[in-house]
Structure formats: structure tokens, C-alpha cells
Amino acid sequence: MVALLPHPLSNSKQSMLVPILGKMPGWDGGAMVKKEECAKIGHEWVGVGSDDDEERFEVLPHCASYIQIEMKRVTDGGDHDVCIVQVAKTGVWDDVNETVMWLEEGDQQQQPALDSTAALYSGQLRDEGII
Numbered sequence: 001m002v003a004l005l006p007h008p009l010s011n012s013k014q015s016m017l018v019p020i021l022g023k024m025p026g027w028d029g030g031a032m033v034k035k036e037e038c039a040k041i042g043h044e045w046v047g048v049g050s051d052d053d054e055e056r057f058e059v060l061p062h063c064a065s066y067i068q069i070e071m072k073r074v075t076d077g078g079d080h081d082v083c084i085v086q087v088a089k090t091g092v093w094d095d096v097n098e099t100v101m102w103l104e105e106g107d108q109q110q111q112p113a114l115d116s117t118a119a120l121y122s123g124q125l126r127d128e129g130i131i
Contacts (some may be wrong), residue, residue, distance in 0.1 A: 065110040
């Protein structure tokens with residue numbers, strides 16, 4: 001089975017979501033719990049893709065970057081599952097249309113530079129006492 005999954009790179013203003021997003025895997029319904037917990041603190045997820053699009057899913061808006069991955073297989077990693085994936089697309093948040101703008105190969109110049117002002121890095125999380 002092939003699944004296309006969005007994976008966000010959070011922005012520096014989303015640090016309070018790390019305990020929620022890192023608490024449990026999205027596997028086995030964890031994504032729904034994460035969505036609900038994010039909404040409780042004012043970070044609602046939004047649907048992207050057209051209603052008739054097979055690739056319609058919900059994402060956390062305003063992330064620094066998005067990576068759509070194609071799951072190739074799952075293997076036993078001992079006390080956890082290991083997913084083997086392939087990057088299918090990368091994207092950025094489109095403020096005007098309130099959706100993810102998926103970039104075509106060669107459009108990478110539209111990807112903003114990701115530094116500590118734009119993306120969430122572990123140094124910020126350590127400074128805030130989150131990790």
C-alpha cells in the first residue's frame with residue numbers, strides 16, 4: 001500500500017506545539033488526537049487539495065516548509081516500526097490562498113531560506129525548556 005503523507009517543518013512561533021506533536025505517533029489514530037490538541041490552543045489544522053482530489057488531507061498551516069512523502073514499506077525496528085519513505089514533493093505555505101503551494105522540480109528558489117527566524121530549531125526548544 002502506498003500512502004502520501006504531509007510532514008511539516010514548524011516555524012519558530014509553533015514551539016508550544018512540540019509536546020503535542022511529539023507525544024505520540026500519527027500511526028493508529030494519533031493524528032486525530034494531535035489535531036484536536038492543537039485546536040485547543042488555537043492552532044487549527046486546515047484541509048488542502050480539492051474536494052475531488054485523492055490527495056486531500058489536513059495540515060497545520062503556516063509551517064516553514066512541507067514535505068509530502070510516499071511510504072514504501074514498514075519494517076520492524078524492535079520496539080518501534082521503521083517506515084521507509086520517498087520524498088514526493090516539497091511545498092511552502094501560501095498565505096494568499098491559505099493552502100500549501102507544492103513546488104515543482106526547479107522551483108526551489110521559491111523556498112525561503114530557513115534560519116532560526118523562519119524555522120523551529122532545537123536550540124530554540126532548549127532555550128524555552130521544551131527539550
